[in-house]
Amino acid sequence: MMKPSVSVFFSCTPGGERALAFASDLARLLSSDTVTVCVPGNKAVHPQVARLVDVNPDMAQSARVGGTVVKMPGFAVDNVAIRTFYDSGHTLEFPPQTIVVDARLAALRADLNVLVPLDERGLQSRGRGPLLVPFGDGTSGVRAGRLAVALAAALGHKVVFYHSTWKNPAVSSTSPEDHMIEKAAETRRTLEGLAAAAGVEFETLIETAADVVEGTILCAMRSGANLIVMARGLKTIIGSYVDKALEHSPVPLLIAADERSVA
């Protein structure tokens, strides 16, 4: 199981600073001494700018950004690898196991593992809590679960698998588990198997919450979760749970890539 690496897009804004702090904290927790910081460049740089810096403007910019980043409050690793990109960052390629810390990419790149830190400056900045993985009857839960288990194994965190089921009127039992459909139960077994195989401590919570995202966020708040790990449903065309969670959750979200696996 490969350990995830961490990349972040540089932005000199409060949100950008929080993303840098979160990315460096995550890299430190993963025992990595380097964070890759992506900075846009311009091949046709203005001659006045070129004259000013005497050397390659992008090299000069890298040095300045690197110097700025390590001095930022909360930046937790020693090394910064600056990666200059010239096209839109929306097409930038990353190695499969990379976690990209960025708020905007979550809506733009389904092929990346994107971590949205929201207003948090570090994974454990409020204490140590579990990683929460909501699952349903589709494959998205398993994709999220794979990423969460890999991350939990690397960080030594517990994982909480969460499922919200609708009541089956034909079932009289008051136990939510008895109302799960077989596909969801199968997903549960797969997730628990993944965690067990990786030696990751886990817990599964089944509820009959009225709203899936609401139930997920309430569960995250109750359990003091550090991160909610989700994946976009491949068949969903309207009403993505991920988008709704991004809009409402105070807990940072990690959105698992569509096509790739970190495991």
Add this chain to the structure above:
Amino acid sequence: MKISNPSSSVRAAALNPFVVMVVVTVMYIVKAMCKITMGTKINSPMVAGDGWHNVADIVEALAVIAVIFVARLPSSKDYPFGRKNIEFFTKLLIGAGLALMSVRFAVSSLVGLLSLSPGVDQAVRAVLPLPAHEPLIMSAGTFPWIVGITASSVLLSLVVSRYQIFVGKQSGHASLVADGEETASDGRIELVVLLGVLGEYLFHAAWIEYPLGLVVAFLIGRTGVELFLDGWRVLLQHSIGSDHEEAVRALCLRTAGVVEVSRLKTFRVGPTAVCMITVVSRHNNGACSYIKYGITHAVKAYLLENDFKGCEIEIEIKQPDAEFHRVAFALLKDRPGAVIAPTLSAATHLVICDVEHGNVVRATEEPQPEDPVAMLREKRVRSLYVLKTDATEAGKLKNRGITIIAAPSYVPAVMGLAVPERR
């Protein structure tokens, strides 16, 4: 009190505060009848006097029953927090009563000690008006009665007080706990009397009662003061305590989305803790309801684990101060794709930006004016971003109250100046 394997209905009855107080009342009736009857029969003012003290305890037990009845009335429009505070009046009164009782007991123990040394006793009485010493009068005939009555009274008091305190804490009735403490204090005094009786009979050392009496007086006094202060604090809406407040503050800060706790006010209504919390968060309304839920869940669990029987938590969320100010960017726009200009003098345009919460929320672009410093001053700009600070320019701007800042990147969007493209 441990009750072994009771059926659920018997257990429920045993844990009912009214049942407990009926048991206590019956105990005091039996004690009073035995002590007054036997005390009169054996001509022992000590035993008979203690019996009359138990009559007063019966009245107190009936008063506690009335207080519990009132405290259990449901909350209403006029009493939104219920009437639980009435129990703390009882606590206040019982606390004061115990404190006075401890003083009386300490004085009678001191008088007993002084009686052992008549010279010192006379000297002290010359200065202080002390009550007369009443020596233990006991014969071989009265000894078994006094021991029997006092020993059973001690046992009853200690067992019933434990029962009262246990049920009082379980049910959240402060008056039951306070009455239990009072019963326990009675038991301690009776125990000291018993030790004095036994000391006299076995070793001819009745004096043993007096130093022990002083120790017990101290313990009773301490309990009395604690009960009094507890009642006082609740009635005057004292905070739930700095330790609890610190814990509540820490739990708020552990909740995702909370930047700081700007206000925390707490007080108690009966056994209920009331917390009024204002936290600062940068999140929008959608997330705020979850932040409130998270705080409520954590704080409630903490309070219920720490002696409180209920809690009322009011949470207000406010945005941090926007710290509104203006900054400017010196731009080069003479070719496609704007870049941040090396210096102010090299700029073709100036972008004046309104900043809230550290983010650019509005920006206007102006061609480089003849006197850019005057324009920046007029626009109340606080800082100017260029690519490289020039000492001469920096000096000029500083004289006008504007700081020059070297931008780490020449790309405006990276600096938070993301201009949407127009068709």
